[in-house]
Amino acid sequence: MQQFIYLINTTRPRQWVKNIFLFAALVFDRKLFELEYVISTIYGFILLTLISGSVYITNDLFDYENDKIHPLKRHRPIASGKLNKRSATIASILLPLVTLPCAFLLNQWFGVILLVYWVQNILYSIKLKHVVIVDVLMISLGFVFRVAAGATLVDVEQAPIGSPWIYMCVGFGALLVVLGKRRSEIVTLNNKAGSHRTVLDNYTKPFIDLLIYSVSTCTIISYSLYTFSATYHQPRNDSMMLTIPLVVYGVFRYLYLVNVKDAGGTPEVLVFTDRPLLCSIIIWLITATILRYNYW
Numbered sequence: 001m002q003q004f005i006y007l008i009n010t011t012r013p014r015q016w017v018k019n020i021f022l023f024a025a026l027v028f029d030r031k032l033f034e035l036e037y038v039i040s041t042i043y044g045f046i047l048l049t050l051i052s053g054s055v056y057i058t059n060d061l062f063d064y065e066n067d068k069i070h071p072l073k074r075h076r077p078i079a080s081g082k083l084n085k086r087s088a089t090i091a092s093i094l095l096p097l098v099t100l101p102c103a104f105l106l107n108q109w110f111g112v113i114l115l116v117y118w119v120q121n122i123l124y125s126i127k128l129k130h131v132v133i134v135d136v137l138m139i140s141l142g143f144v145f146r147v148a149a150g151a152t153l154v155d156v157e158q159a160p161i162g163s164p165w166i167y168m169c170v171g172f173g174a175l176l177v178v179l180g181k182r183r184s185e186i187v188t189l190n191n192k193a194g195s196h197r198t199v200l201d202n203y204t205k206p207f208i209d210l211l212i213y214s215v216s217t218c219t220i221i222s223y224s225l226y227t228f229s230a231t232y233h234q235p236r237n238d239s240m241m242l243t244i245p246l247v248v249y250g251v252f253r254y255l256y257l258v259n260v261k262d263a264g265g266t267p268e269v270l271v272f273t274d275r276p277l278l279c280s281i282i283i284w285l286i287t288a289t290i291l292r293y294n295y296w
Contacts, residue, residue: 006077011053022150037154054095055121109152117145132202143174165226172219180264183208246284
């Protein structure tokens with residue numbers, strides 16, 4: 001029983017919040033009150049959580065030696081020796097064997113995207129996480145896949161995966177968060193950063209800061225253009241532009257936390273512990289949803 005608990009912990013329950021991006025199409029394609037699509041998306045969320053859990057287990061199996069020297073990651077079940085590596089290996093194989101066929105049964109396109117997502121993450125764990133710049137792009141691509149997977153389950157108007165605008169916003173936003181995490185690793189581990197994650201030897205703090213400033217600009221611009229350029233379920237009076245200040249504040253608040261507080265290491269925790277950031281996200285979500293469900 002204890003091994004099972006350690007196995008669940010290895011799937012990173014705190015990271016499951018990332019899979020909420022699967023619900024983006026359900027909300028923004030105005031299908032939130034259609035039970036059929038809600039149920040399909042919930043099933044999809046469960047399958048995505050299982051497949052992403054297998055990815056985290058695989059990643060920890062590859063990284064357990066490096067995790068041992070990280071001040072926080074050394075406490076993970078595999079790195080600390082609490083979870084048997086044989087049990088973790090069996091779980092990392094069985095989960096995809098069960099989850100992927102179920103994904104194809106739920107929706108063919110959903111199954112394809114989940115398969116590509118799994119393969120991409122396995123390649124990331126084996127090789128791509130060691131390639132500078134490609135490593136952060138692959139992680140942000142994972143968020144794009146989450147949104148695309150959700151779009152296949154709700155019969156979006158621009159089938160099969162919906163408007164390209166949402167992918168630009170999510171892609172740049174995710175890249176900003178990933179770069180903030182890389183910056184935190186460099187600051188926290190200092191000269192031991194390369195020992196924990198070899199790709200960090202190819203990054204410097206000034207270079208990461210330059211990328212963060214560039215990507216944060218792209219995030220704000222892409223969202224701003226989305227609010228009045230996308231023709232896909234947009235209010236006729238361009239009222240979605242009212243949400244731009246909320247996004248600007250959210251981005252600036254995150255930059256403040258990363259650069260002033262050095263708090264970008266665990267974004268999945270930060271989003272819930274920093275009240276101003278959490279409030280801006282909640283207010284944006286409520287405002288954007290109301291505007292998209294009401295044409296004026």
